[in-house]
Amino acid sequence: VSLRPRFLPALLMRRGALIKTVRFGEYSYVGDPINVVRIFGEKEVDELLLLDIFASRENSGPDFSTLNKLLPECFMPVCYGGGVEKIDQMRELYSMGIEKISLNTATLENPGLITNAANEYGSQAVVVTIDVKRSAFGRYSVRRGGQDVSRDVPSYCRTLVERGAGEIVVSSIDRDGTWAGFDCDLIRLVSGAVNVPVVALGGAGSDGHLLPALQAGASAVAMGSMSVFQSKGMGVLVRFPDASVQDDIVRQLRINE
């Protein structure tokens, strides 16, 4: 029997508030992160993916004061990403009680950061999130700031793992906030290229979208919009597939193994 996949809410932060984007662009306000994290704790989610997507864009570094308030509420594993550029920031985040830190843009300027962190904290604590865009011709590229970083996603991911990444979050720019389902071709491409766990992010809109992503090789499925909104374009509602829904998905996944 394979390891049970993880089901996780992906929460986006900006200056201490929770928000949610559509295709990395326009965003709406979701609410106070502490309340939302508490609710997810009661729902016993497998893990929390907490991304401060503006911390690197606005060059502000991790928002330690918000995290300091938030982490005492987290009795589940937390993967934090956003504005992390230096090993000192990572040390502080780990000591605050974060198990895993997701690096993103910093890995371009400073690829050694992955290796340094893995040497000090182990690969299981170092995650890299890649933002991937699909072209009109169906070609994938790793993007950053509106530009291609790599057009060979599998080899890019293998390099990250060689440097010490212990998990890769594959974030689909095209699917972000669309409720249209995961980009399973992309998940298959990445999970086939590496032997570390792969987290699928971007596009989850219903419970029915989860199984295909897991069948495509994801070890975990992250839900952004559908974990904080009633439905597309509707108001805020913290929700999450309950245990029976998750069990059912796991059962179906294992039947086909």
Place this chain on the structure above:
Amino acid sequence: MIAILDYGVGNVGAVCNMFKRIGAQAFLATEPNEVLRSEKIVLAGVGNFDNALKRLDQSGLKDPLLERVAAGNYLLAICVGMQMLANGSEEGVEQGLGLIDGNVLRFTEDRGRVPHMGWNEVNAVKLHGVLAGKPQEKFYFSHSYYLKCSDEADVLMTCEYGGEFTAAVQRQNVIGVQFHPEKSNKHGFQLLRNFDQL
């Protein structure tokens, strides 16, 4: 009082937070005499084997820890802490604490994706107070290495990941868990409460 060794390798804050949540008296210990006065000790951490052992050595807390353990005080070692109990590790060259006979090995790739990351079920293979109230359902794991005991009698819990591995060890007053009770929600509450009540 439970002294949680604060020796500079991460997530000890989360452990302290969890003990406080269940109403236990716990604090982060940075001074040798704090360790020497404590009733129980927790050795946690997120880290590479060599780095964690070097940091423990530099912190000056290693000798007080060993002294308390030799005096019979309970020790709970979590994650890399459990690995540090062994004699050595494939991850590095440092000598382990030698409190549990065995070595730390890396998961081979035929087991599955490495690191082993996520919630997995554990099986208790012997009885111990720390397992009271059936906390042994599932816990959160996040590791690439595991401790292989030389003496089977030291194995407290096992887990499956492309084959069996040791999820927890216990020899006399020394207990080690590979998973993260401090991040395992209610499953972890119970285990830490049990440790507090030993």
